[in-house]
Amino acid sequence: MVRLPRYLRLLEDLEAAHDVISSEELAEAAGANAANVRRDLSHIDFHGVRGIGYSVPELKMRIRQELGIADRQRVAIVGAGNLGRALANYGGLGKRGFDVIALYDTDTRKIGTKVGEITIQDLECLDGDCRDKSFEIAILAVPAVAAQQVAERLVEHGVRSILNFPPVNVNVPATVSVRQVDLSMELQVLSYYGSRLP
Protein backbone atom coordinates (compact mmCIF):
# COMPACT_ATOMS: atom_id res chain seq x y z
CA MET A 1 0.00 0.00 0.00
CA VAL A 2 1.38 3.32 -1.06
CA ARG A 3 0.30 5.22 2.06
CA LEU A 4 2.04 3.11 4.66
CA PRO A 5 5.37 4.92 4.27
CA ARG A 6 3.62 8.22 4.87
CA TYR A 7 2.06 6.99 8.05
CA LEU A 8 5.41 5.65 9.13
CA ARG A 9 7.16 8.93 8.52
CA LEU A 10 4.61 10.77 10.59
CA LEU A 11 4.89 8.24 13.40
CA GLU A 12 8.67 8.44 13.42
CA ASP A 13 8.61 12.21 13.55
CA LEU A 14 6.31 12.19 16.55
CA GLU A 15 7.71 13.11 19.95
CA ALA A 16 8.17 10.07 22.17
CA ALA A 17 5.47 11.29 24.56
CA HIS A 18 2.83 10.84 21.90
CA ASP A 19 2.14 7.15 22.33
CA VAL A 20 -1.37 6.93 20.96
CA ILE A 21 -2.76 8.39 17.76
CA SER A 22 -6.20 8.59 16.20
CA SER A 23 -7.11 7.84 12.62
CA GLU A 24 -8.04 11.49 12.29
CA GLU A 25 -4.56 12.71 13.14
CA LEU A 26 -2.94 10.16 10.87
CA ALA A 27 -5.27 11.11 8.07
CA GLU A 28 -4.44 14.76 8.21
CA ALA A 29 -0.73 14.16 7.99
CA ALA A 30 -1.08 11.66 5.18
CA GLY A 31 -3.52 13.76 3.23
CA ALA A 32 -6.23 11.15 3.39
CA ASN A 33 -9.60 10.52 4.93
CA ALA A 34 -9.89 9.05 8.43
CA ALA A 35 -12.04 6.16 7.24
CA ASN A 36 -9.39 5.49 4.65
CA VAL A 37 -6.71 5.25 7.30
CA ARG A 38 -8.79 2.91 9.39
CA ARG A 39 -9.34 0.66 6.40
CA ASP A 40 -5.66 0.67 5.53
CA LEU A 41 -4.73 -0.37 9.04
CA SER A 42 -7.40 -2.99 9.37
CA HIS A 43 -6.27 -4.25 5.98
CA ILE A 44 -2.82 -4.99 7.41
CA ASP A 45 -4.61 -6.52 10.37
CA PHE A 46 -3.64 -3.87 12.84
CA HIS A 47 -6.24 -2.88 15.38
CA GLY A 48 -6.71 0.07 17.66
CA VAL A 49 -8.71 0.62 20.79
CA ARG A 50 -12.14 2.18 20.45
CA GLY A 51 -12.45 5.48 22.13
CA ILE A 52 -8.66 5.81 22.29
CA GLY A 53 -6.83 5.25 19.03
CA TYR A 54 -3.80 3.31 17.82
CA SER A 55 -0.64 2.53 19.79
CA VAL A 56 2.17 4.46 18.14
CA PRO A 57 5.06 2.09 18.91
CA GLU A 58 3.08 -0.98 17.93
CA LEU A 59 1.87 0.61 14.74
CA LYS A 60 5.39 1.64 13.80
CA MET A 61 6.57 -1.92 14.23
CA ARG A 62 3.66 -3.34 12.33
CA ILE A 63 4.14 -1.03 9.36
CA ARG A 64 7.87 -1.70 9.25
CA GLN A 65 7.16 -5.38 9.26
CA GLU A 66 4.60 -4.99 6.48
CA LEU A 67 7.06 -3.00 4.38
CA GLY A 68 9.75 -5.60 4.91
CA ILE A 69 12.01 -3.20 6.77
CA ALA A 70 11.74 -4.55 10.28
CA ASP A 71 15.53 -4.85 10.19
CA ARG A 72 17.91 -2.32 8.73
CA GLN A 73 18.41 -2.78 5.00
CA ARG A 74 21.70 -2.67 3.16
CA VAL A 75 21.76 -0.56 0.02
CA ALA A 76 24.43 -0.07 -2.62
CA ILE A 77 24.66 2.94 -4.88
CA VAL A 78 25.93 2.39 -8.39
CA GLY A 79 27.35 5.43 -10.11
CA ALA A 80 29.47 7.98 -8.26
CA GLY A 81 28.54 11.01 -10.33
CA ASN A 82 27.01 14.08 -8.78
CA LEU A 83 23.82 12.29 -7.94
CA GLY A 84 25.42 9.12 -6.62
CA ARG A 85 27.70 11.12 -4.35
CA ALA A 86 24.87 13.32 -3.15
CA LEU A 87 22.87 10.23 -2.25
CA ALA A 88 25.83 8.64 -0.50
CA ASN A 89 26.17 11.75 1.64
CA TYR A 90 22.49 12.04 2.36
CA GLY A 91 21.85 11.21 5.99
CA GLY A 92 18.13 10.74 5.56
CA LEU A 93 18.48 7.21 4.30
CA GLY A 94 20.27 6.04 7.40
CA LYS A 95 17.72 7.67 9.61
CA ARG A 96 14.97 5.63 7.96
CA GLY A 97 16.74 2.33 8.25
CA PHE A 98 18.69 2.09 5.02
CA ASP A 99 22.47 1.75 5.31
CA VAL A 100 24.49 2.67 2.27
CA ILE A 101 27.19 0.01 2.38
CA ALA A 102 28.86 0.50 -0.98
CA LEU A 103 29.34 2.93 -3.82
CA TYR A 104 30.41 1.63 -7.20
CA ASP A 105 31.73 3.26 -10.32
CA THR A 106 33.74 2.31 -13.39
CA ASP A 107 35.90 5.42 -13.61
CA THR A 108 39.39 4.43 -12.48
CA ARG A 109 40.09 7.98 -11.35
CA LYS A 110 37.27 7.77 -8.85
CA ILE A 111 37.85 4.25 -7.60
CA GLY A 112 39.56 4.26 -4.24
CA THR A 113 38.58 7.80 -3.35
CA LYS A 114 36.16 8.37 -0.52
CA VAL A 115 32.75 9.94 -0.33
CA GLY A 116 32.03 10.56 3.31
CA GLU A 117 32.75 7.24 5.00
CA ILE A 118 32.46 5.18 1.86
CA THR A 119 35.24 4.22 -0.51
CA ILE A 120 34.26 4.07 -4.17
CA GLN A 121 34.78 0.57 -5.51
CA ASP A 122 35.22 -0.80 -8.98
CA LEU A 123 31.96 -2.07 -10.41
CA GLU A 124 33.87 -5.24 -11.27
CA CYS A 125 33.95 -5.97 -7.57
CA LEU A 126 30.31 -6.89 -7.79
CA ASP A 127 31.25 -10.36 -8.98
CA GLY A 128 34.50 -11.01 -7.33
CA ASP A 129 36.20 -11.46 -4.05
CA CYS A 130 36.51 -7.79 -3.30
CA ARG A 131 32.82 -7.76 -2.51
CA ASP A 132 32.55 -7.85 1.23
CA LYS A 133 28.93 -7.26 2.05
CA SER A 134 25.82 -8.46 0.31
CA PHE A 135 22.83 -6.29 -0.49
CA GLU A 136 19.45 -6.78 -2.10
CA ILE A 137 18.64 -3.17 -2.85
CA ALA A 138 20.55 -1.03 -5.33
CA ILE A 139 20.21 2.58 -6.31
CA LEU A 140 21.04 3.12 -9.96
CA ALA A 141 22.61 6.52 -10.56
CA VAL A 142 24.47 5.88 -13.79
CA PRO A 143 24.06 7.58 -17.18
CA ALA A 144 20.95 6.55 -19.08
CA VAL A 145 22.89 4.67 -21.72
CA ALA A 146 24.50 2.38 -19.14
CA ALA A 147 21.39 1.74 -17.08
CA GLN A 148 20.09 -1.42 -18.73
CA GLN A 149 23.46 -3.09 -18.79
CA VAL A 150 24.27 -2.25 -15.19
CA ALA A 151 20.82 -3.33 -14.08
CA GLU A 152 21.38 -6.73 -15.65
CA ARG A 153 24.65 -7.16 -13.81
CA LEU A 154 23.01 -6.20 -10.55
CA VAL A 155 20.28 -8.75 -11.08
CA GLU A 156 22.83 -11.41 -11.92
CA HIS A 157 24.44 -10.77 -8.59
CA GLY A 158 21.36 -11.15 -6.50
CA VAL A 159 19.85 -7.71 -6.30
CA ARG A 160 16.09 -7.91 -5.83
CA SER A 161 15.06 -4.27 -5.85
CA ILE A 162 16.31 -1.36 -7.93
CA LEU A 163 15.64 2.33 -7.50
CA ASN A 164 16.27 3.74 -10.94
CA PHE A 165 17.23 7.36 -11.55
CA PRO A 166 18.28 7.47 -15.20
CA PRO A 167 15.24 8.30 -17.30
CA VAL A 168 14.93 4.98 -19.12
CA ASN A 169 12.87 1.91 -18.37
CA VAL A 170 15.08 -0.98 -17.39
CA ASN A 171 13.91 -4.46 -18.26
CA VAL A 172 14.45 -7.02 -15.55
CA PRO A 173 12.98 -10.43 -14.72
CA ALA A 174 9.71 -10.49 -12.82
CA THR A 175 11.66 -11.59 -9.76
CA VAL A 176 13.10 -8.11 -9.42
CA SER A 177 11.17 -4.99 -8.61
CA VAL A 178 12.10 -1.64 -10.07
CA ARG A 179 10.97 1.80 -9.13
CA GLN A 180 11.60 4.79 -11.29
CA VAL A 181 12.44 8.26 -10.01
CA ASP A 182 12.34 10.65 -12.92
CA LEU A 183 12.73 14.29 -12.00
CA SER A 184 11.64 15.62 -15.37
CA MET A 185 8.43 13.66 -15.07
CA GLU A 186 7.86 15.01 -11.60
CA LEU A 187 8.28 18.52 -12.91
CA GLN A 188 5.91 17.79 -15.74
CA VAL A 189 3.24 16.50 -13.41
CA LEU A 190 3.83 19.53 -11.23
CA SER A 191 3.46 21.76 -14.23
CA TYR A 192 0.24 20.00 -15.16
CA TYR A 193 -1.32 20.67 -11.78
CA GLY A 194 0.27 24.09 -11.61
CA SER A 195 -1.39 25.13 -14.84
CA ARG A 196 -4.81 24.09 -13.49
CA LEU A 197 -4.64 25.98 -10.22
CA PRO A 198 -7.24 28.52 -9.02
Add this chain to the structure above:
Amino acid sequence: MVRLPRYLRLLEDLEAAHDVISSEELAEAAGANAANVRRDLSHIDFHGVRGIGYSVPELKMRIRQELGIADRQRVAIVGAGNLGRALANYGGLGKRGFDVIALYDTDTRKIGTKVGEITIQDLECLDGDCRDKSFEIAILAVPAVAAQQVAERLVEHGVRSILNFPPVNVNVPATVSVRQVDLSMELQVLSYYGSRLP
Protein backbone atom coordinates in the same frame (compact mmCIF):
# COMPACT_ATOMS: atom_id res chain seq x y z
CA MET B 1 -3.14 12.52 -15.82
CA VAL B 2 -0.15 10.78 -14.40
CA ARG B 3 0.65 8.73 -17.49
CA LEU B 4 1.05 11.57 -19.96
CA PRO B 5 4.67 12.26 -19.01
CA ARG B 6 5.48 8.63 -19.63
CA TYR B 7 3.98 8.73 -23.08
CA LEU B 8 5.86 11.91 -23.76
CA ARG B 9 9.17 10.45 -22.72
CA LEU B 10 8.65 7.50 -25.00
CA LEU B 11 7.69 9.74 -27.90
CA GLU B 12 10.70 11.96 -27.40
CA ASP B 13 13.05 9.01 -27.31
CA LEU B 14 11.71 7.67 -30.59
CA GLU B 15 13.83 7.96 -33.71
CA ALA B 16 12.62 10.68 -36.03
CA ALA B 17 11.66 8.11 -38.68
CA HIS B 18 8.96 6.71 -36.42
CA ASP B 19 6.19 9.15 -37.16
CA VAL B 20 3.16 7.06 -36.29
CA ILE B 21 2.55 4.94 -33.22
CA SER B 22 -0.20 2.57 -32.12
CA SER B 23 -1.88 2.47 -28.75
CA GLU B 24 -0.37 -0.97 -28.31
CA GLU B 25 3.18 0.31 -28.61
CA LEU B 26 2.51 3.22 -26.31
CA ALA B 27 0.91 0.92 -23.78
CA GLU B 28 3.87 -1.40 -23.60
CA ALA B 29 6.29 1.41 -22.93
CA ALA B 30 4.07 3.02 -20.34
CA GLY B 31 3.22 -0.23 -18.60
CA ALA B 32 -0.47 0.11 -19.30
CA ASN B 33 -3.21 -1.47 -21.31
CA ALA B 34 -3.84 -0.38 -24.91
CA ALA B 35 -7.48 0.47 -24.22
CA ASN B 36 -6.26 2.54 -21.33
CA VAL B 37 -3.95 4.53 -23.57
CA ARG B 38 -6.72 5.14 -26.08
CA ARG B 39 -8.96 6.42 -23.34
CA ASP B 40 -6.26 8.69 -21.99
CA LEU B 41 -5.70 10.20 -25.40
CA SER B 42 -9.34 10.59 -26.26
CA HIS B 43 -9.74 12.14 -22.83
CA ILE B 44 -7.36 14.93 -23.82
CA ASP B 45 -9.27 15.10 -27.08
CA PHE B 46 -6.52 13.74 -29.23
CA HIS B 47 -7.54 11.43 -32.04
CA GLY B 48 -5.72 8.93 -34.18
CA VAL B 49 -6.43 7.36 -37.50
CA ARG B 50 -8.15 3.99 -37.55
CA GLY B 51 -6.05 1.25 -39.00
CA ILE B 52 -2.92 3.39 -38.61
CA GLY B 53 -2.36 4.88 -35.18
CA TYR B 54 -1.42 8.25 -33.74
CA SER B 55 0.79 10.90 -35.31
CA VAL B 56 3.92 11.12 -33.19
CA PRO B 57 4.76 14.82 -33.71
CA GLU B 58 1.17 15.91 -33.19
CA LEU B 59 0.79 13.79 -30.10
CA LYS B 60 4.00 15.19 -28.64
CA MET B 61 2.73 18.71 -29.09
CA ARG B 62 -0.68 17.91 -27.71
CA ILE B 63 0.74 16.31 -24.57
CA ARG B 64 3.15 19.17 -23.98
CA GLN B 65 0.30 21.58 -24.30
CA GLU B 66 -1.83 19.56 -21.89
CA LEU B 67 1.00 19.47 -19.36
CA GLY B 68 1.52 23.19 -19.65
CA ILE B 69 5.04 22.82 -21.02
CA ALA B 70 4.50 23.85 -24.60
CA ASP B 71 7.16 26.49 -23.95
CA ARG B 72 10.35 25.97 -22.01
CA GLN B 73 9.90 26.46 -18.29
CA ARG B 74 12.21 28.35 -15.97
CA VAL B 75 13.12 26.60 -12.75
CA ALA B 76 15.08 27.76 -9.73
CA ILE B 77 16.81 25.46 -7.30
CA VAL B 78 16.93 26.50 -3.68
CA GLY B 79 19.68 24.95 -1.61
CA ALA B 80 23.17 24.41 -2.99
CA GLY B 81 24.07 21.39 -0.91
CA ASN B 82 25.05 18.11 -2.51
CA LEU B 83 21.62 17.52 -3.89
CA GLY B 84 21.05 21.05 -5.13
CA ARG B 85 24.36 21.05 -6.94
CA ALA B 86 23.76 17.62 -8.41
CA LEU B 87 20.43 18.81 -9.76
CA ALA B 88 21.93 22.00 -11.14
CA ASN B 89 24.46 19.91 -13.04
CA TYR B 90 21.95 17.40 -14.28
CA GLY B 91 21.46 17.83 -18.00
CA GLY B 92 18.26 15.80 -18.12
CA LEU B 93 16.11 18.72 -17.02
CA GLY B 94 17.21 20.91 -19.88
CA LYS B 95 16.61 18.12 -22.34
CA ARG B 96 13.00 17.90 -21.22
CA GLY B 97 12.30 21.60 -21.44
CA PHE B 98 13.18 22.87 -17.97
CA ASP B 99 15.87 25.50 -17.74
CA VAL B 100 17.57 25.92 -14.39
CA ILE B 101 17.96 29.68 -14.27
CA ALA B 102 19.05 30.20 -10.67
CA LEU B 103 20.53 28.47 -7.67
CA TYR B 104 20.04 29.98 -4.23
CA ASP B 105 21.63 29.39 -0.87
CA THR B 106 22.12 31.26 2.40
CA ASP B 107 25.69 30.18 3.09
CA THR B 108 27.90 33.21 2.42
CA ARG B 109 30.83 30.96 1.60
CA LYS B 110 28.90 29.46 -1.27
CA ILE B 111 27.31 32.61 -2.62
CA GLY B 112 29.11 33.86 -5.70
CA THR B 113 30.73 30.53 -6.52
CA LYS B 114 29.67 28.70 -9.63
CA VAL B 115 28.06 25.36 -10.25
CA GLY B 116 28.44 24.61 -13.92
CA GLU B 117 27.13 27.71 -15.67
CA ILE B 118 25.16 28.97 -12.71
CA THR B 119 26.33 31.35 -10.01
CA ILE B 120 24.96 30.67 -6.55
CA GLN B 121 22.96 33.65 -5.33
CA ASP B 122 21.92 34.81 -1.91
CA LEU B 123 18.43 33.67 -1.04
CA GLU B 124 17.77 37.29 -0.09
CA CYS B 125 17.91 38.09 -3.78
CA LEU B 126 14.52 36.49 -4.13
CA ASP B 127 12.91 39.72 -3.02
CA GLY B 128 15.23 42.35 -4.20
CA ASP B 129 16.72 43.94 -7.22
CA CYS B 130 19.36 41.32 -7.72
CA ARG B 131 16.71 39.03 -9.04
CA ASP B 132 16.98 39.09 -12.77
CA LYS B 133 14.67 36.39 -14.06
CA SER B 134 11.30 35.28 -12.86
CA PHE B 135 10.25 31.68 -12.37
CA GLU B 136 7.13 29.86 -11.30
CA ILE B 137 8.68 26.50 -10.50
CA ALA B 138 11.12 25.93 -7.66
CA ILE B 139 12.98 22.86 -6.54
CA LEU B 140 13.44 22.78 -2.79
CA ALA B 141 16.70 21.11 -1.79
CA VAL B 142 17.24 22.62 1.64
CA PRO B 143 17.50 20.86 5.02
CA ALA B 144 14.20 19.61 6.40
CA VAL B 145 14.12 22.17 9.19
CA ALA B 146 14.27 25.07 6.75
CA ALA B 147 11.80 23.71 4.23
CA GLN B 148 8.59 25.27 5.52
CA GLN B 149 10.09 28.69 5.96
CA VAL B 150 11.76 28.73 2.56
CA ALA B 151 8.60 27.45 0.92
CA GLU B 152 6.67 30.36 2.37
CA ARG B 153 9.15 32.83 1.00
CA LEU B 154 8.98 31.24 -2.40
CA VAL B 155 5.22 31.45 -2.40
CA GLU B 156 5.37 35.08 -1.37
CA HIS B 157 7.50 35.77 -4.38
CA GLY B 158 5.20 34.22 -6.89
CA VAL B 159 6.24 30.62 -7.14
CA ARG B 160 3.32 28.43 -8.18
CA SER B 161 4.82 24.96 -8.11
CA ILE B 162 7.29 23.38 -5.71
CA LEU B 163 9.17 20.12 -6.03
CA ASN B 164 10.05 19.26 -2.47
CA PHE B 165 12.96 17.00 -1.53
CA PRO B 166 13.32 17.40 2.24
CA PRO B 167 11.19 14.73 3.92
CA VAL B 168 8.62 17.03 5.49
CA ASN B 169 5.23 18.17 4.32
CA VAL B 170 5.22 21.84 3.51
CA ASN B 171 2.01 23.76 4.00
CA VAL B 172 1.21 26.21 1.26
CA PRO B 173 -1.93 27.97 0.05
CA ALA B 174 -4.21 26.06 -2.30
CA THR B 175 -2.95 28.29 -5.11
CA VAL B 176 0.39 26.53 -5.07
CA SER B 177 1.00 22.93 -5.98
CA VAL B 178 3.58 20.84 -4.21
CA ARG B 179 5.04 17.51 -5.12
CA GLN B 180 7.08 15.49 -2.73
CA VAL B 181 10.08 13.38 -3.68
CA ASP B 182 11.10 11.32 -0.70
CA LEU B 183 13.82 8.79 -1.38
CA SER B 184 13.34 6.89 1.86
CA MET B 185 9.71 6.41 1.00
CA GLU B 186 10.62 5.20 -2.45
CA LEU B 187 12.95 2.67 -0.93
CA GLN B 188 10.27 1.58 1.49
CA VAL B 189 7.76 1.03 -1.26
CA LEU B 190 10.42 -0.82 -3.19
CA SER B 191 11.11 -2.96 -0.19
CA TYR B 192 7.41 -3.65 0.16
CA TYR B 193 7.12 -4.98 -3.36
CA GLY B 194 10.51 -6.63 -3.12
CA SER B 195 9.41 -8.65 -0.12
CA ARG B 196 6.37 -9.91 -2.01
CA LEU B 197 8.14 -11.10 -5.11
CA PRO B 198 7.92 -14.64 -6.53
Add this chain to the structure above:
DNA sequence: GTGAGCTTGTGAAAGAAATCCCAAAGGCCA
Protein backbone atom coordinates in the same frame (compact mmCIF):
# COMPACT_ATOMS: atom_id res chain seq x y z
C1' DG C 1 -21.60 0.85 38.66
C1' DT C 2 -23.28 3.51 35.35
C1' DG C 3 -23.51 6.91 31.93
C1' DA C 4 -21.14 10.21 28.89
C1' DG C 5 -17.90 10.78 25.45
C1' DC C 6 -14.67 9.23 22.03
C1' DT C 7 -12.99 6.52 18.44
C1' DT C 8 -12.79 2.21 16.07
C1' DG C 9 -14.38 -1.19 12.50
C1' DT C 10 -17.04 -2.32 8.73
C1' DG C 11 -21.37 -2.90 5.69
C1' DA C 12 -23.18 -0.31 2.12
C1' DA C 13 -23.12 3.40 -1.25
C1' DA C 14 -20.85 6.22 -4.38
C1' DG C 15 -17.21 7.23 -7.40
C1' DA C 16 -13.19 6.42 -10.24
C1' DA C 17 -10.35 3.62 -13.04
C1' DA C 18 -9.32 -0.31 -15.77
C1' DT C 19 -10.71 -3.64 -18.98
C1' DC C 20 -13.53 -6.08 -22.40
C1' DC C 21 -15.30 -6.10 -26.70
C1' DC C 22 -16.79 -5.01 -31.20
C1' DA C 23 -18.72 -1.87 -34.65
C1' DA C 24 -16.85 1.79 -37.38
C1' DA C 25 -13.51 3.64 -40.30
C1' DG C 26 -9.21 4.54 -42.72
C1' DG C 27 -5.52 2.76 -45.73
C1' DC C 28 -3.43 -0.36 -48.92
C1' DC C 29 -3.08 -3.49 -52.60
C1' DA C 30 -4.72 -6.22 -56.24
Add this chain to the structure above:
DNA sequence: TGGCCTTTGGGATTTCTTTCACAAGCTCAC
Protein backbone atom coordinates in the same frame (compact mmCIF):
# COMPACT_ATOMS: atom_id res chain seq x y z
C1' DT D 1 -13.13 -0.06 -57.25
C1' DG D 2 -13.62 -3.37 -53.74
C1' DG D 3 -12.22 -6.30 -50.17
C1' DC D 4 -9.01 -7.23 -46.49
C1' DC D 5 -6.38 -5.85 -42.71
C1' DT D 6 -5.48 -3.03 -39.04
C1' DT D 7 -6.45 -0.03 -35.34
C1' DT D 8 -9.33 3.38 -33.24
C1' DG D 9 -13.39 4.96 -30.29
C1' DG D 10 -16.45 4.30 -26.98
C1' DG D 11 -20.61 1.63 -24.73
C1' DA D 12 -20.93 -1.65 -21.19
C1' DT D 13 -18.98 -4.09 -17.51
C1' DT D 14 -15.99 -5.20 -13.95
C1' DT D 15 -12.86 -4.12 -10.49
C1' DC D 16 -10.75 -1.24 -7.25
C1' DT D 17 -10.85 2.77 -4.11
C1' DT D 18 -12.86 6.17 -1.38
C1' DT D 19 -16.27 7.87 1.47
C1' DC D 20 -20.41 7.75 4.39
C1' DA D 21 -22.65 6.43 8.33
C1' DC D 22 -23.49 4.22 12.42
C1' DA D 23 -23.42 0.32 15.79
C1' DA D 24 -20.11 -1.54 18.87
C1' DG D 25 -16.72 -1.13 22.33
C1' DC D 26 -13.50 0.90 25.38
C1' DT D 27 -12.23 4.35 29.12
C1' DC D 28 -12.82 7.58 32.51
C1' DA D 29 -15.19 10.40 35.84
C1' DC D 30 -18.31 10.51 39.19
